[in-house]
Amino acid sequence: MNLRTFRAAKMRDVLQQVKAELGPDAVIVSTREVSRGLLGREIEVTAAVETRSGPASGPAPVAGPVREDPFEQRLAPLTREIEALKLKTSSMGGDEARVLRAEIRALRELLTTDGKSGRAREDLDALAGRRELTRPSRERVVALVGPTGVGKTTTIAKLSARAALIRSLKVAIITTDAYRVGGEDQLRIFADLIGVPLFPVRDIRELPRVVATLSGFERIFIDTAGRSPTATPDIYETLDALLKIRPTEIHLTLAADSRPETIDRWVNCYGRDHLDRLLFTKVDEARDAAEVVRAPVRFDLPVSYLSFGQCVPEDVVEANREVLLRFAQRGLQREGVAA
Ligand SMILES: Nc1nc2c(ncn2[C@@H]2O[C@H](COP(=O)(O)OP(=O)(O)OP(=O)(O)O)[C@@H](O)[C@H]2O)c(=O)[nH]1
Ligand SMILES: [Mg+2]
Known part of the structure; x- marks a missing residue:
């Protein structure tokens, strides 16, 4: 088993790295937030992939319905990937499967939160318009x-x-x-x-x-x-x-x-x-x-x-x-x- 750790500011960027480096069969082992120097946070994902060669054994991801929302469109491949991982764990037993399921839940939560934030940003930009949101303190x-x-x-x-x-x-x-x-x-x-x-x-x-x-x-x-x-x-x-x-x-x-x-x-x-x-x-x-x-x-x-x-x-x-x-x-x- 090839176990690797990846980091980026956004979950979707880490997942892209995972996919690019380890391929579609990669399994997320853990996710956590880590500090980056004094000022920032990053998402760290540890992922594993079987080192054997040959075609992937898990069920192929099922294409989801076409989504209108551009953010959901971007999110769709990741959501499908999570579904595929979930299916994979259903055929496993014991502690390993339990840990993996918990990780998948955490990952789904992170993705959803990030998705909401992306939408919130668009809404807030529109709401703010050209209004003055900030003004420095001026008085004595x-x-x-x-x-x-x-x-x-x-x-x-x-x-x-x-x-x-x-x-x-x-x-x-x-x-x-x-x-x-x-x-x-x-x-x-x-x-x-x-x-x-x-x-x-x-x-x-x-x-x-x-x-x-x-x-x-x-x-x-x-x-x-x-x-x-x-x-x-x-x-x-x-x-x-x-x-x-x-x-x-x-x-x-x-x-x-x-x-x-x-x-x-x-x-x-x-x-x-x-x-x-x-x-x-x-x-x-x-x-x-x-x-x-x-x-x-x-x-x-x-x-x-x-x-x-x-x-x-x-x-x-x-x-x-x-x-x-x-x-x-x-x-x-x-x-x-x-x-
Ligand atoms: N995490 C965090 N803690 C803060 C921040 N600002 C203040 N605190 C903490 O919040 C607590 C209350 O801070 P105070 O400055 O005493 O709050 P206050 O508004 O003067 O309180 P009162 O005078 O009792 O109304 C202290 O433990 C501060 O260290 C902040 O930006 N972030
Ligand atoms: Mg006070």
Whole structure:
């Protein structure tokens, strides 16, 4: 038996390699995702073929019905190949057959997911049209608002570090998350590491006054306490204070795999007209991220940044159209973001 391992970014490319190198009788032994350097992922397929010569013994693949969808047309030969492999395992017994069947199931799942992504990409391209999906942050004062635990504080640390250390700007951080145990400490550690001053604001109504005292700073980042969407009085209080220090850019911060109804609820909670940007975090954890394109279109609210990990300051990028579409299509990790 000739056992070989193949790798490529896409499952169909690996399968093409398998077919080209080992021929139509190749059997998939295992498939897995492997990391490619720091930035990407690849599919690794181990395939085997009997080394004996002679005609293939398995039943010939049966031609499927003609399909209209161009993606399904491309997928059809692979689907047929999987069917043929499945037939082959039905005549086998024991553990070997069980393992092989599990692998075939995994392979089918991967192919279907890839197929859906391909279609999603076409849909999202059409949906996005010529609309402005992204817009860089421009204002001197930037505030992040949104649900608890999405990564607001971490993102504030990343953005402050980029502005202070890379762009050499005079940066100040304000936290209004001073009442929660640990809320201020978390940011103080980052601020000390970056070497920028941190101004805690214990009473949110004091925020405009504190900002007014910071006229010597070129960039001011405001971290707010995470809210539950039912805590509307708190949300309004924060919003009210932020609106008094216009021009402030308010970025609604959300996890990249948020469901549409969650995003709608949050945008409505703050009021679309009070928001300037969407900022998506946890891109690295998202499997389905179509909302990073759909939401900016739905609300005409461009995306500023994408955060894709816990590391400060490197795991954040300024969003751009191509990256957003690529990521929304694949919904996968760093590959779409950092490339
Ligand atoms: N995987 C991943 N984790 C992240 C990302 N951003 C933040 N985190 C992690 O998410 C957790 C919560 O992050 P915080 O920055 O404290 O979130 P927050 O929105 O400030 O939370 P609250 O202040 O409690 O509302 C921490 O463990 C972070 O390290 C990201 O882009 N990807
Ligand atoms: Mg926080």
